[in-house]
Amino acid sequence: MLLLAATPAAAQLSGNVEYNLWRVQQGDTITIFSDKAYIRQSPSSQAPIVDSFTTGSSVIAAKLTETELTLRGMTAPWWQVRYKVNGKQKEGYLWLGLAALGQYKKDSVQLLYGIEKVIPGAAKGDDPKYVVVLKGMSTTHHLLDKKELIVTGGQFAISAEGKLLGSMGLDKLTAILRLCFSGEACGIPTDYYYYGWTGNKFLPLPQKSSMFDAGAISHDEVLLFPKEPGGQAGKIIKVTKDEEFGEDGEKVVKTTTNREVFVWDGAKAVKK
Template sequence: MLLLAAAPVMAQLKGSIEYNLWRAQQGDTLTVFAEKAYIRQSASPKATIQDSLTTGQTIIAAKLIETEFTMKGITAPWYQVKYKVDGKQKEGFVWLGLMAFGSYQKDSVQFLYGIDKVTPGEIKEADPKYVILVKALNAKHAVLDKKSVTVDGGSFAISSDAKLLGGMGLDKISTIFRLYFSGESCGIPDNYIYYGWNGARLLELPGKTSMFDAGAVAHTETLLFPKEAGGQAGKIIRLTVDEEFGEDGETVAKSKSIREVYIWNGEKATKQ
């Protein structure tokens, strides 16, 4: 596996240029996530377009530009970048909202994930929703499949990362692509979203959530795949433990455990 973007993804904080969704640093390799990304002559959506790149192509981050732009609800800064066209080294400016959060390689398949749009909360004070896309590309950067998932944004998605886990013993699955979104403080859950790749499609798998509110409660979910200790062939097992702490904030006063079993038939996980 080749990890092209290992830095954690920081949540969108409008007006705080250094804390953006991508956390790009000078010298980082960025991967185009949008169907088309315009490289402009200056850091402005009105600037002259000098080149256009497509999904899966890469550029090198050279310098953060302290100018923000908002489109589809996404607020992100611009970056001066270096890239190649027809073998020639060039420089220009790109809006980070067009870049992937991360790029991950498994054999000839490239997995990207990024943000498609941001939608406001149901009430003014509510956190926004992030519509996240996962894309699987072939060696020629053609999209083989893509999936969309909506996650709570704002304080509920301060950081994110992704990882390829291998097949984990699931029939017809060559690798599992796991997304992770974390909140900014105690009492806000960490959410894990899983997709299985069968060579042609991204298949939804059960996910898990964990939450810890210091001195009060803890909610922990663990997924067991067939290959793992305690796992069973043809099944995905989710173990949930809910704990309440006593007045000292340390002693567990109450605990409840739940075991859920999902039957995997090579295409779909069905709760038993």
């Protein structure tokens, strides 16, 4: 874990095709995130186009190549992929930067998230920013809604993970999509982004973060939704706990807690 965290990735570490935010393995299903993705005859953006797919379509990862492409600030490898067209088995090459980081099904809707582009740091040594986009797609691959958020990249986000939750007791939501970006190392925060889904629209919810610096400090934020123990109807409660450790690096010498309450009106969470 520490070895990975010591090698910052800008949506992919150039020169190391096996390690990237997509974490695709042979045999995995790759879901298309871009509005249109071309399947090429060989792993090159100049190669002839074999087929094209739209957002929400899927192919099967067959073999990772050693070839990379940098586009929109992202460096990602090419995968040889397999898929069917009119019942016929076909294959070609897909640039991984066109794929979703995660996709989930809710009723008849497909919820996806991925990186739209990477913005370089303002100065040398500054961490880049990931422009992350959420998309809600109908069964006919029609875009219902999308939301954009900016995530600090580099060593602060070398791991991405999503999870689809229930409504957690919040009115007018059918689900909550939680995104997590982590640096996986001491002193690097793990940030969680929450978005409620109404069935056709994303609604931003309070975020949370946690960080642990061994032997020094820890910071932990917990969100309590109405259906959880300690939760309250119509409210989202954020409990923050900060601890400082003594010289031995083990004994807690100072603890600070804070409680914030957000009132949910069915459309937004307003801090009291």
